[in-house]
Amino acid sequence: MHHFQYTQNVLWCEEIPVPELARKVGTPFYLYSHATLTQHFRAFERAFAGMKHLTCFSMKVNSNLAVLRLFALKGGGVDIVSGGELYRALTAGVEPEKIVYSGVGKGIEELEYALKSDILMFNVESNQEIVKLNEVAGRVGKKARMAIRVNPDVNPKTHPYISTGLKENKFGININDAPEQYTLAAGMKNLKIGGVSCHIGSQLTHVSPFVDTLGRMKKLIASLEETGINIGYLNLGGGLGITYDREEPPHPREYAKAVKEELGTTDLTLILEPGRVIAGNAGILVTKVLYTKNNHDKIFIIVDAAMNDLLRPSLYNAYHAIQPVNISTRDNVKADIVGPICESGDFFAKEREVSSFEPGELMAIMSAGAYGFSMSSNYNSRPRVAEVMVKGDRFYIIRARETYEDMVRGEEIPDFLMSA
Numbered sequence: 001m002h003h004f005q006y007t008q009n010v011l012w013c014e015e016i017p018v019p020e021l022a023r024k025v026g027t028p029f030y031l032y033s034h035a036t037l038t039q040h041f042r043a044f045e046r047a048f049a050g051m052k053h054l055t056c057f058s059m060k061v062n063s064n065l066a067v068l069r070l071f072a073l074k075g076g077g078v079d080i081v082s083g084g085e086l087y088r089a090l091t092a093g094v095e096p097e098k099i100v101y102s103g104v105g106k107g108i109e110e111l112e113y114a115l116k117s118d119i120l121m122f123n124v125e126s127n128q129e130i131v132k133l134n135e136v137a138g139r140v141g142k143k144a145r146m147a148i149r150v151n152p153d154v155n156p157k158t159h160p161y162i163s164t165g166l167k168e169n170k171f172g173i174n175i176n177d178a179p180e181q182y183t184l185a186a187g188m189k190n191l192k193i194g195g196v197s198c199h200i201g202s203q204l205t206h207v208s209p210f211v212d213t214l215g216r217m218k219k220l221i222a223s224l225e226e227t228g229i230n231i232g233y234l235n236l237g238g239g240l241g242i243t244y245d246r247e248e249p250p251h252p253r254e255y256a257k258a259v260k261e262e263l264g265t266t267d268l269t270l271i272l273e274p275g276r277v278i279a280g281n282a283g284i285l286v287t288k289v290l291y292t293k294n295n296h297d298k299i300f301i302i303v304d305a306a307m308n309d310l311l312r313p314s315l316y317n318a319y320h321a322i323q324p325v326n327i328s329t330r331d332n333v334k335a336d337i338v339g340p341i342c343e344s345g346d347f348f349a350k351e352r353e354v355s356s357f358e359p360g361e362l363m364a365i366m367s368a369g370a371y372g373f374s375m376s377s378n379y380n381s382r383p384r385v386a387e388v389m390v391k392g393d394r395f396y397i398i399r400a401r402e403t404y405e406d407m408v409r410g411e412e413i414p415d416f417l418m419s420a
């Protein structure tokens, strides 16, 4: 359910027609619906209402300050993977005791920054990181609360690039090695064991891999408790999928029900790290058609957004629905939707049946609220696009379109090149 709907053949976001926004903001731009973000966050929260839990929005998905602030005001925390994300989270007003930190390559400065910020938990992903965290915590005079991010070796049955819980993936510590690493960590002066953690992948469309994983985590927790290591938090990561095309992923309610059944009565506090399921369908990318061309039997629709703005189709061959902002009465065509970047991989859809767009018309690339702007870049020296949030009949530019000056900020031509 989202708030991008047609009224009299025009696409609206909540109570504003998209063409009006395009006129005021220019194209391309990301457009988020406040009501949809709120509704998705609430649905997730409600699903887990009967269980002690903390919802930590996975901010790699969408790290705009306004989006983070919205969830912080609703009591949410965040899942971070870098010092930069920590900075954004704190700037947006997320409480440090609701921040959990994953990632296979946390740098020393990043560990220090997170320790000094008193975050809730480090999800540690290797033996060497355990040792380093203990060392850095000692140096800054803090005790680090930690969980081991366990790799449970469960197949999430998703795209290989977004599968993270198989033993061939780089993430976490193998579940069979985890007890030994917990014993080691328990003996370290500056570490405090807080929990166990996992995340098996993204865009999961069945509950069974989650249930499988939970079963394995329960066994691990029981075996740790036998050795006197008490676990307070169980972090199940994120991963719940959304409908991009015809997928029918479980509703958060079904996911929570399956978790509840498998977990049984417990004193554990769950940590959940949903990302895509909250933000994915709460955002679209609005772009304008620049040209169309027929290369013999192939039609190309060339738009002003490109792979640098939304990478998912190029990176994972991901599907995004392509919709006209103004529905026309013209027949559909089969076309490739491509951007201006000098790469054949710069496409949003291939051989897709779409409305026969004309130059100047607006196109909505749907389900772009997750892993959209946050994965964007300046490739081909294209300034990053604006981000807009609509709330009812009002809109807010929550990130200004970059200028050429923004793009070269920090670059310098050394003197020896100036004199030439």
Ligand SMILES: Cc1ncc(COP(=O)(O)O)c(C=O)c1O
Pocket: 058, 061, 079, 102, 199, 201, 202, 203, 237, 238, 239, 240, 273, 274, 275, 276, 277, 370
């Ligand atoms: C550790 C961790 N938690 C949560 C997520 C969010 O996943 P999703 O957007 O599928 O909910 C990710 C994404 O890769 C992740 O790496």
